[in-house]
Amino acid sequence: METMRVQDVTPNDLPWKIRYDASRCTLCGSCVSACSFRAIEAKVERRRMVFSESELPEPKARFSAVPVIRQVKSVKNYCRGCGICEKVCPNDAIRPERNPDTRHPIVTRCLGGDSIKRGGRKNLESTVRTLDKIRVGRISQMTDPSLDAQRHTFDLLAPFGRILPPQKLPLGVGPEGLLRTEGSTPPVRWIYPVVIGDMSIGALSWRMWEAVAMATAYLNEECGLPVRMCSGEGGVPVRLLKSRYLKYMILQIASGHFGWNRIAKAMPHMIEDPAGVLIKIGQGAKPGDGGLLMAQKVAEHIQAIRGVPKADLLSPPNHQGLYSIEESVQKMFLSFNAAFKFRVPVAIKVAASSTSVSVFNNLVRDPYNIVGGFFLDGIDGGTGAAHEVSLDHTGHPIVSKLRDCYLAAVAQGRQGQIPLWAAGGLGKTGDLAADAFKMIALGANGVFSGKLILQMAGCVGNDQGRCNACNTGLCPVGITTQEPPLVHRLDPERVAQNIVNYFLAMDTELKKLMAPIGNSSLPVGRSDALVATDRAVADKLQIQYVC
Amino acid sequence: MCRIGAIKSLDFVHPSMALQLMQSQQKGHDNSGFAMVMHDLGGIFENYKKLPTLSMAATDEGVRLAEDILHEAGFQRVLQWVPETNPQPGLDINAMPNYVFETFDYPKHLRNGDKKEQEDLLLDMRLKLREALEPNEEGFVYSFWPDVVTLKEIGDPRDIGTYFNLWQPDDKFTARVITAQCRQNTNYDIVRYAAHPFHLQGYTALANGENTFYLKNVEFQRKLHRGYIGFESDSQCFLYTLHYVHHELGWPLRYYKHVVTPLPFEEIEQREDREQLKAIRQSLAHLEINGPNTIIGVLPDHSMFTCCDAKKLRPVVIGRDEKTVVISSEVCGINEVLPERDWETDIYPNEREIVAIGNDLEVQRWKQ
Numbered sequence: 001m002e003t004m005r006v007q008d009v010t011p012n013d014l015p016w017k018i019r020y021d022a023s024r025c026t027l028c029g030s031c032v033s034a035c036s037f038r039a040i041e042a043k044v045e046r047r048r049m050v051f052s053e054s055e056l057p058e059p060k061a062r063f064s065a066v067p068v069i070r071q072v073k074s075v076k077n078y079c080r081g082c083g084i085c086e087k088v089c090p091n092d093a094i095r096p097e098r099n100p101d102t103r104h105p106i107v108t109r110c111l112g113g114d115s116i117k118r119g120g121r122k123n124l125e126s127t128v129r130t131l132d133k134i135r136v137g138r139i140s141q142m143t144d145p146s147l148d149a150q151r152h153t154f155d156l157l158a159p160f161g162r163i164l165p166p167q168k169l170p171l172g173v174g175p176e177g178l179l180r181t182e183g184s185t186p187p188v189r190w191i192y193p194v195v196i197g198d199m200s201i202g203a204l205s206w207r208m209w210e211a212v213a214m215a216t217a218y219l220n221e222e223c224g225l226p227v228r229m230c231s232g233e234g235g236v237p238v239r240l241l242k243s244r245y246l247k248y249m250i251l252q253i254a255s256g257h258f259g260w261n262r263i264a265k266a267m268p269h270m271i272e273d274p275a276g277v278l279i280k281i282g283q284g285a286k287p288g289d290g291g292l293l294m295a296q297k298v299a300e301h302i303q304a305i306r307g308v309p310k311a312d313l314l315s316p317p318n319h320q321g322l323y324s325i326e327e328s329v330q331k332m333f334l335s336f337n338a339a340f341k342f343r344v345p346v347a348i349k350v351a352a353s354s355t356s357v358s359v360f361n362n363l364v365r366d367p368y369n370i371v372g373g374f375f376l377d378g379i380d381g382g383t384g385a386a387h388e389v390s391l392d393h394t395g396h397p398i399v400s401k402l403r404d405c406y407l408a409a410v411a412q413g414r415q416g417q418i419p420l421w422a423a424g425g426l427g428k429t430g431d432l433a434a435d436a437f438k439m440i441a442l443g444a445n446g447v448f449s450g451k452l453i454l455q456m457a458g459c460v461g462n463d464q465g466r467c468n469a470c471n472t473g474l475c476p477v478g479i480t481t482q483e484p485p486l487v488h489r490l491d492p493e494r495v496a497q498n499i500v501n502y503f504l505a506m507d508t509e510l511k512k513l514m515a516p517i518g519n520s521s522l523p524v525g526r527s528d529a530l531v532a533t534d535r536a537v538a539d540k541l542q543i544q545y546v547c
Numbered sequence: 548m549c550r551i552g553a554i555k556s557l558d559f560v561h562p563s564m565a566l567q568l569m570q571s572q573q574k575g576h577d578n579s580g581f582a583m584v585m586h587d588l589g590g591i592f593e594n595y596k597k598l599p600t601l602s603m604a605a606t607d608e609g610v611r612l613a614e615d616i617l618h619e620a621g622f623q624r625v626l627q628w629v630p631e632t633n634p635q636p637g638l639d640i641n642a643m644p645n646y647v648f649e650t651f652d653y654p655k656h657l658r659n660g661d662k663k664e665q666e667d668l669l670l671d672m673r674l675k676l677r678e679a680l681e682p683n684e685e686g687f688v689y690s691f692w693p694d695v696v697t698l699k700e701i702g703d704p705r706d707i708g709t710y711f712n713l714w715q716p717d718d719k720f721t722a723r724v725i726t727a728q729c730r731q732n733t734n735y736d737i738v739r740y741a742a743h744p745f746h747l748q749g750y751t752a753l754a755n756g757e758n759t760f761y762l763k764n765v766e767f768q769r770k771l772h773r774g775y776i777g778f779e780s781d782s783q784c785f786l787y788t789l790h791y792v793h794h795e796l797g798w799p800l801r802y803y804k805h806v807v808t809p810l811p812f813e814e815i816e817q818r819e820d821r822e823q824l825k826a827i828r829q830s831l832a833h834l835e836i837n838g839p840n841t842i843i844g845v846l847p848d849h850s851m852f853t854c855c856d857a858k859k860l861r862p863v864v865i866g867r868d869e870k871t872v873v874i875s876s877e878v879c880g881i882n883e884v885l886p887e888r889d890w891e892t893d894i895y896p897n898e899r900e901i902v903a904i905g906n907d908l909e910v911q912r913w914k915q
Contacts, residue, residue: 138759140759140838143756143757143839144756144757144759144838144839145839145860152858153811155811155812157812159829159832163829163830164826164829164830165830166791166796166830166831167795167796169826169827169830171798171823171826171827173797173798173799177799177801178799178820178823179798179799179802179820179823179827180823181822181823181826185826188825188829190812190825410766410767410770412770413767413769413770413771415766415767415833416829416830416832416833517759518759518837518838519759519760519837520837520857520858521809521835521837523760523763524763524832524833525762525763525766525833526759526760526762526763527762528761528762
């Protein structure tokens with residue numbers, strides 16, 4: 001008989017327990033083969049059965065070997081609760097069950113001597129979100145008619161690029177009494193106010209990344225929604241760089257400069273300019289963890305695109321040789337503007353923090369009009385890998401920080417000059433349109449969203465600790481893995497279709513929100529359209545309190 | 548919804564005409580007030596066209612305070628006209644003790660001074676007066692500008708006319724341009740300053756409607772110019788945008804429409820001047836207006852215009868004969884004052900139009 005020690009890891013120490021009903025199991029093996037974490041295995045149990053064959057009880061015992069499915073008792077191959085076993089079981093014989101008595105945070109650290117890393121979801125949230133305490137409360141009435149969402153036309157576009165103040169516009173009056181341009185302005189692109197957030201081609205499987213790119217192209221070319229997708233810091237396949245679809249891509253660069261060698265080399269062959277360049281200084285969901293792509297996910301094509309060996313890829317710290325964020329931004333902007341001949345807008349992405357407003361103020365007052373967008377990333381976002389402690393315990397909420405930045409611009413009369421884009425948990429409840437609209441009314445020009453795109457593709461992870469294995473390269477639905485058998489579980493056409501449909505629904509919903517307040521263009525800064533059901537939220541955001 | 552109207556004539560006309568124009572539209576306003584601005588003055592003000600006239604309603608103390616401030620700044624009074632009032636019992640008017648129309652000569656150092664310096668000083672003085680009179684409601688300073696007179700009062704427009712003896716035409720108090728409004732003050736307290744028309748540095752604007760981008764406009768305008776203050780009405784933003792676009796940026800009037808109701812991006816892309824239009828739309832996004840409204844404006848050269856919101860949710864009509872052009876919320880107003888005109892030539896401006904009336908009464912329609 002196996003010797004058990006009380007210190008041994010058992011399913012009761014792990015976050016999920018497998019509930020298995022042997023009487024329903026046909027031993028087809030689907031669950032075991034589908035579990036990418038190897039958290040269940042087929043085993044043989046020795047069973048004792050007592051029986052009697054005579055007229056009077058004459059108990060006899062019979063021993064037999066019975067095949068069963070069992071949970072692996074290991075902190076390496078523990079069950080993530082993804083529920084793929086349940087999905088593939090034809091007989092409902094198996095499912096994961098949350099274990100409220102888990103000792104996982106302790107035993108894992110004790111056994112591994114290392115901190116826990118996982119995919120990017122914050123699992124400590126318990127309160128109601130700020131955005132859910134806000135309503136669109138300014139409803140137009142008879143003297144000020146609301147619009148009809150399905151019959152009126154709406155102008156749902158947001159700027160990406162530096163906007164000059166009116167007195168600096170290079171406009172003069174010609175002899176015919178018409179304005180004419182007498183100089184150049186920074187490039188500005190008017191795009192859909194929801195950008196597909198930066199998720200790199202290393203973080204996502206190639207099928208997933210392709211599906212997002214496909215959805216973006218379809219939305220632009222068939223649906224008339226100028227949606228842009230940000231590449232993330234990981235490079236872009238050369239074929240895409242040379243294609244006409246590049247115009248829908250915002251190329252990202254961060255401290256790792258991953259993939260930029262290829263991008264720079266492809267520049268002479270580009271037939272289209274990219275939609276923009278986004279310089280990532282920080283991210284909101286795991287500030288301090290930087291880019292973190294585990295070696296398991298650095299497949300051959302990732303090595304080729306990024307020009308790296310198969311190793312853990314950690315983006316280096318930001319620009320230590322530079323004096324300040326503004327200085328580094330300035331230098332990068334100059335080089336990017338020069339590289340793309342001042343035709344492509346360049347924006348910056350920073351983590352929301354107590355000091356974001358200072359950075360924004362410095363950039364907005366910059367006399368050279370360098371920054372073409374301030375992407376503010378708050379807590380609650382994130383898709384990649386990080387240390388659990390970073391995910392759960394660092395970050396800064398986005399709503400009030402976005403509002404602070406907007407009001408700082410208002411105080412200087414410079415609103416709109418650097419378009420504000422915000423993200424971090426937007427669409428967490430599945431309703432991105434409502435979140436986006438509220439953020440816009442609070443002062444954002446647009447929003448970006450990453451994690452929700454994964455949910456559209458079929459990601460089974462959630463903020464209650466389910467799955468969250470994006471870092472392992474074992475994503476059970478093929479979204480964040482480079483393992484061919486797992487990647488092939490993902491149907492890119494289906495993913496693209498889901499994303500397109502979601503955006504179409506969201507577009508209608510945005511109009512449904514604009515109609516009652518009577519606006520046909522985006523209500524940027526129309527905080528009078530919002531009311532808060534929470535006094536503290538109302539005071540902080542300077543909107544009306546209602547009860 | 549307020550009712551608005553404007554008269555521009557080759558001859559000097561008396562405010563009684565404006566009262567008639569407005570009175571016939573009485574079902575459209577709530578009798579809570581009447582206000583008018585007169586440009587290009589005749590009568591007793593005709594010989595003082597270059598000198599600024601102060602229009603103010605004030606208490607005795609307010610008048611004293613204001614005159615002290617102006618004298619201290621070096622202004623010298625050259626004309627004072629106090630309208631004869633007719634305080635019959637039972638009139639619905641919330642009158643101030645004094646209505647002051649005084650013309651001043653500039654301080655000596657500015658008499659032959661730079662026009663801009665003069666303009667700046669007049670604005671600063673008006674702001675200063677307003678600030679001094681505001682705390683105890685000692686007075687309301689409506690305009691301080693050459694060739695411009697403003698009257699605003701709370702009450703029934705008919706009774707206001709009676710109180711100021713404005714129903715009987717005379718040749719003492721006339722102008723070639725008169726804009727007027729009878730209000731239905733639905734959004735705000737009945738405040739004297741809130742009554743349209745609003746005036747700033749020779750620009751007058753009055754509007755009929757709502758501005759759902761009021762907050763956006765205000766937050767932006769406050770930082771654009773020291774004269775953009777008050778914001779007692781959501782339509783005040785229309786005046787400040789007009790002043791900013793035409794006076795501060797120096798753009799031709801037709802671009803006003805491109806600022807307040809920009810074309811949709813799809814249409815801009817098809818235009819030859821897309822570069823300029825996009826630059827305007829980008830840069831002045833916070834001056835866009837939204838909501839139903841009709842705007843009537845007067846420029847410092849006394850030319851006049853009107854335009855509507857981008858969905859044409861508020862009415863306006865323009866009628867004319869050889870000597871007079873009238874803009875009105877409702878056609879019944881024009882019928883009252885120009886009954887003999889050819890009504891087939893009336894213009895009902897559309898949502899993408901500015902209708903401008905020059906000083907020779909030539910009517911131009913500019914498609915946005």
